[in-house]
Amino acid sequence: MPVADTIVCVDCGGMCRRVPFDPPELGWQPGELVSYRCVDCLDMWYLEVDEEDLDGTADH
Numbered sequence: 001m002p003v004a005d006t007i008v009c010v011d012c013g014g015m016c017r018r019v020p021f022d023p024p025e026l027g028w029q030p031g032e033l034v035s036y037r038c039v040d041c042l043d044m045w046y047l048e049v050d051e052e053d054l055d056g057t058a059d060h
C-alpha cells in the first residue's frame, strides 16, 4: 500500500486516520505531507510521502 489509510499513534497506540481520507485527485507526490489524526487522543501526525512509497503505482 503506497500511502497508509491509517497509522498507529506513537503516543497511545490508537488508530490514526488519514485526513482527508480521500487521496488527492492527482495522486500523491513525493515530499507531500499526509495528515493523520488519532481517534483516541486526537493528536495529529504528519508523514512525508517518500518516492519509494509510490513505486509500482506511478508510471516512470
Ligand SMILES: [Zn+2]
Pocket (backbone or CB within 6 Å): 009, 010, 011, 012, 013, 014, 038, 039, 040, 041, 042, 043
Ligand atoms: Zn493517540
